[in-house]
Amino acid sequence: MAEHNPVNVAVVGATGAVGEKIIKILEKKDLPIKELKLLSSERSAGKKVTFNNQELMVEEAQPESFSNIDIALFSAGGSISKQLAPEAVKRGAVVVDNTSAYRMADDVPLVVPEVNEADIKSHNGIIANPNCSTIQMVAVLKPIQEAFGLSRVIVSTYQAVSGAGNHANEELRTQTAQFLNNEEMTAELLPVKGDERHYPIAFNALPQIDVFQENGYTFEEMKMINESKKILHAQDLPVSATCVRLPFFTSHAESVYVDVEKDGLNVEDVWSVLNRADGVTLQDDPATQTYPTPLSATNKEDVFVGRVRKDLDSDKGFHLWVVSDNLIKGAAWNTIQIAERLIANKWL
Amino acid sequence: MAEHNPVNVAVVGATGAVGEKIIKILEKKDLPIKELKLLSSERSAGKKVTFNNQELMVEEAQPESFSNIDIALFSAGGSISKQLAPEAVKRGAVVVDNTSAYRMADDVPLVVPEVNEADIKSHNGIIANPNCSTIQMVAVLKPIQEAFGLSRVIVSTYQAVSGAGNHANEELRTQTAQFLNNEEMTAELLPVKGDERHYPIAFNALPQIDVFQENGYTFEEMKMINESKKILHAQDLPVSATCVRLPFFTSHAESVYVDVEKDGLNVEDVWSVLNRADGVTLQDDPATQTYPTPLSATNKEDVFVGRVRKDLDSDKGFHLWVVSDNLIKGAAWNTIQIAERLIANKWL
Incomplete structure (x- = not known):
């Protein structure tokens, strides 16, 4: 440049x-x-x-x-x-x-x-x-939307603590050491700084990221839902999200279900579209146990996708596993x- | 007795x-x-x-x-x-x-x-x-099926290492200590004992539980799918699963999406059915950040449910967060x- x-x-x-x-x-x-x-x-x-x-x-x-x-x-x-x-x-x-x-x-x-x-x-x-969890999802949804149309998205996330900042990293580290030393874990920050209650994140899973909204969804979930529609220019696309904080430091993972509009596609069709997508790297080979994980994606710029499977009942349904460094691409x-x-x- | x-x-x-x-x-x-x-x-x-x-x-x-x-x-x-x-x-x-x-x-x-x-x-x-992950899911699906009918299930799991036995617990403990000491983590067991490749589970997430089947699903995923249909006497019920191993010792969590058959239900209707269900404890109050977690469910006999939400787009869709001790009820x-x-x- x-x-x-x-x-x-x-x-x-x-x-x-x-x-x-x-x-x-x-x-x-x-x-x-x-x-x-x-x-x-x-x-x-x-x-x-x-x-x-x-x-x-x-x-x-x-x-x-x-x-x-x-x-x-x-x-x-x-x-x-x-x-x-x-x-x-x-x-x-x-x-x-x-x-x-x-x-x-x-x-x-x-x-x-x-x-x-x-x-x-x-x-x-x-x-x-x-939002970090939105970015990596839409990077994968966009090429699918362009190639096949998109009529539904359901995502469950597996999110790293660093999304809550450096202090959350410290909290995970401290609690982990406490647990290994058979000490009681002190929870002062997560799930949400400043919220009423705090739960240990070490060796645990917290189904709350950011504060609850009146509709029972968390703000993180509503961010994923509303931001995805805006970025994809698809205000009517049904998107739903369950966001969960987990005990690892970096990189979010997402289990994403999509309904496409086109009939009769197979996994190879989705692979081929993802292979050509900008900023997306396909890591998907069950025969060699190849799939992305939070550790493998950390410190990398791309969004990684694996575990692409056709739904066993719905001809238009596909499941994907999407991982990316939440501090880098996110x-x-x-x-x-x-x-x-x-x-x-x-x-x- | x-x-x-x-x-x-x-x-x-x-x-x-x-x-x-x-x-x-x-x-x-x-x-x-x-x-x-x-x-x-x-x-x-x-x-x-x-x-x-x-x-x-x-x-x-x-x-x-x-x-x-x-x-x-x-x-x-x-x-x-x-x-x-x-x-x-x-x-x-x-x-x-x-x-x-x-x-x-x-x-x-x-x-x-x-x-x-x-x-x-x-x-x-x-x-x-x-299978452990099946048991806790059907315990929650059954009362919903009886009360409202059930036409679709999509689950993403958050599974504890103890599902892979005591040696997996030791592996998580060892790797965690290695990581905190800035040593390289040794992975010899997970995701699957005897499979070709092993990945660290500490501070990570592994989207593989049990071996891969020819259709690209893991055996754990197929167990959840096939066993649920058998137990619920619903061979035609579409069930799909993504199973993920996570770095905690005990209790599996599940993000479950269901389509019911009945129109116009709200969260209170689902709460009321789950409140009456045998072996199920509802822990669901966003206002007080009340929901089950793996740590809170450990050493308990019940299946715990929280985060019950109506889908924002589908009148018949509900999301639930289901947690239970995989070694006890599971x-x-x-x-x-x-x-x-x-x-x-x-x-x-």
Whole structure:
């Protein structure tokens, strides 16, 4: 991308789980960066972070921080985004926001570049990065939708603790050691920081991610449902989700059932479409026990799919197992991809 | 049950994960036992086990071991059952078999007492105990089927390692300690003992339980599908399953989607049916973050259900989260319940 004018980039939430990944990925990619500004809450300001062998000081994010910034990558929580993203836009920056603050706003594109890159163009200063569990699912649903039509989606998730941030990782690590030492486990964070009750995640499964909504679904489940419809441009597509937090650190897995519109397809037809899909890697060979797992997908950029099976009763039904690193494609890498396309398409 | 004639009971596989649980539960229950005989492979013979403050010697299981035995509880693997269950029957015992050896045989009842107790009566010497993941699901499906009709089931499982035996527990424990010490994890057992490849289960998720079948499904998935239809007397019911092994020791969880036949039901209707169901405990209150988890269900006899939600698009669709101790209701307790009903109904 060397032919493009270099840009000034700000990372908001630079010391968080996603911010750290963004900085690491920016080092490996050829985004034409003139200046990189690292921003955080007051609490983390003053920390030093290495970027391309340079030591950068993390500064407190404030409205004036965004003067001269071309692209601001936000992942410091919804309230920071609500407060500061408009300030960044006011100062001429384009914001790629990793929180749920703007995702469902009508005038904000919600983008997975392999799926709906063209939506970026219509931005009004803010582009939203979808929820991690949504991103990896739609990356697989889109090629199926295009090739065969899609009439139903039912997903059950297997989600890593890092989706709840670095403190959730620490909680899993601490509880695991407590359990192995026959000590009582202390639960103070999961399933949801700030919610009334906390349960141990180590050697357990928690069927709650984010807070409950009035309809009995969790916010995580509603995010998957509503965001998928928006990204796939399929408001009438029935999508349902059950989201479960599990005791591993990184990469979400998903058991996805789909009904397609076309009759008479077989597994090879689905394989062939997934094999050609951008950003998707098929790992599916029962004969050699080949399928993706959270550990095998960690630190990789792609979305991995295996266990593709035709439903035994429904001619139009297929089951898939979808795994991806929730901090990379589920967050940092997708954010950077949006920034790349903004620059490459001159949509800033 | 004191009014019944006391019986001689043999436990085959007395030193295994399920056998140990059977002995513990027999101590708590009032099965009228005259003599308890503990049997095992040659390898474990000679071990001593305490039962009701008595020390019993484990003997090697042989055809002659079953002379004078009224009820033989088998959980020592399929090949032992195939070899010795007919010998036990020949000598007048009724076998309750915990393996998959006889489950799908036409002349063998496959029983979850709360669901199809009457099927026990037609036994020809062998009654099969269903797969752990099947038992807890049908315990919840049956009352729904009776009240509202059932036209489709799609399940994704979250299964504990103890389903693969005590050695799998050790493997999870060892790998977990290795991971926390930054050592490489050694994988020698899971997903399937004796299969070609092994993957770490600690901090991971393995979408394979038991060996792959020619149709791309695993044997565990086919067990759930075929056994559920047999137990529910619903050969035409579409059932599909995705079975996943996870890093916790005990209790399986299941994300179950059902289509019912009746229109216009709401969550309260399903709650009310589950509240009245035998062996099922409803734990479902989003307002207080109340739902079952593997840790909360462990060492309990019931099947626990929570997260009951109506599908947002399908009037006849409901989602449920079903959790139960895989070694207790999923194996030992269900086996003992069958023995209890054999005696109480005089069906020996």
